[in-house]
Amino acid sequence: MPEFLTSLLRSLRGARGTDMRLLCRQLLSQRGEASQTVLAQRILEHYGEMDSDQQLAFFQMLADDFSPDDHVIQRAVADYSREATPATMAALFAAVEPPRQELFRRINTGPAGTEKLVTMRDHLLRCVRKHPVLGVIDADLKHLFRSWFNRGFLRLERIGWHTSALRLEKLIDYESVHEIHGWPDLRRRLEADRRCFAFFHPSLSDAPVIFVEVALTRGLPRHLEPLLDISAPVLPVEEADTAIFYSINNCLDGLRGIPFGNFLVKHVVEELGAELPRLKSYSTLSPLPQFARTLRAHDDHHEFTRERLSRLLHDFASELTREAGEHDPVDAFLHLLKTPAEHQQALSAPLRRVAIAYLTLCRAGDKPYDPVAWFHFSNGARLEAINPFANLRAYGLRDSFGVMANYRYVPEELEENHEEFVRTGHTRVSSGLLHEQRLAASLWKGETGKHAKRSQSAD
DSSP states (O other), X not given: OOHHHHHHHHHHTSGGGGOHHHHHHHHHHOXXXXXXXXXHHHHHHHHHTOOHHHHHHHHHHHHHHSSOOHHHHHHHHHHHHHOOOHHHHHHHHHHHXXXXXXXXXXXXXXXXXXXXXXXXXXXXXXXXXXXGGGHHHHHHHHHHHHHHTSGGGOEEEEOOTTSOHHHXXXXXXXOOSSOOOHHHHHHHXXXXXXXXXXXXXXXXXXXXXXXXXXXXXXXXXXXXXXXHXXXXXXXXXXXXXXXXXXXXXXXXXXXXXOOOHHHHXXXXXXXXXXXXTTOXXXXXXBOOTTHHHHHHTTTTOXXXXXXXXXXXXXXXXXXXXXXXXXXXXXXXXXXXXXXXXXXXXXXXXXXXXXHHHHHHTOEETTEESSHXXXXXHHTTOEEEEEETTSOOSHHHHHHHTTOEEEEEEOTTTHHHHHHHHHHHOOOOBOHHHHHHHHHHHHHHHTOOTHHHHHHHHTO
């Protein structure tokens, strides 16, 4: 090792080596590539030894000491206003970019730098919940990750039973939608009538960034159990006409909000279409992860209010109140939902209507409130069907009272649907749902009586 690097390492082991502010400033000031790598390694090592309080202090230091200089920005704006040239524009760009971004770029040169920065963002996101001011740091990391994890760097691979054991173990660990219960369960998910595809990044060793599990079926499945039953017979591939995406998993919390899921779905559709030209339909069987929580919070929810819920349930009031022994249909509905599997007949129709309203009308700002709905609508899919009691497993009843949704990906519609959703927020639904969705929209807006009837007659 060159003498200057040995000397640098020796100095970093001293008391000053634990001063992260100093180390970060030294890293930004270094011009030599080798010395940058040594400093990046020391910063990553010291960060790895921090507890949660020290991590918070580190993030606060980055927010305070490595933000853009307001005076420099003002001068750059003034210079560009006086004379708009490539030089003054470049100076303005340089002035507004936080020094943190260059710091993160240089930290990335350390051993496993990208992987450790992804972990750092995971820690940061936990801190941001209680300390929103740290959102500026998240904006920097998110900006960089959007470049580092763009489609050009991601490698699509099919995962099979003969894939390395290390990667198969990662699937078991990262499956967060429908837990994989050991190797027999995983093996069934990788049989001839199943497919699993994952995106890998060259800087993240054997960990997938995101993966999707697909079932090849005859027709559109409306229930989850046949897809997860490890004793279900294997369908001959030549008999399949539908590909069902039943589990999509973002594997690393530090990459939350980085939009590569849409690339995955579109490329898997292309892969399957090339391999199996007989496939006619590409759909999902998707959870509604926030549905139960939203309904339980109806008294406080600014969108899904009790008044709206009351209007949505009006047509089912008699059966609900009779089944529950309650006078108010909303109270009756919520009472039955405490044990939904025991009241499937009374709850199926009202759950379908409430779920349609939830998926297509309930908003968080300019996005659908449900994150899974937002993902599929933004990728150009349409809502194909609502399936009450499609998931009777404990977590399905807990999170969504058993309701699941089919979203369909029609290749020739994807671009148009995506553009319309991005431009107007319009959510596309199938012809089979259109009547019920329009009625739910009228009730959601309070257009009862003749207005609701007019909406029905328009169909």
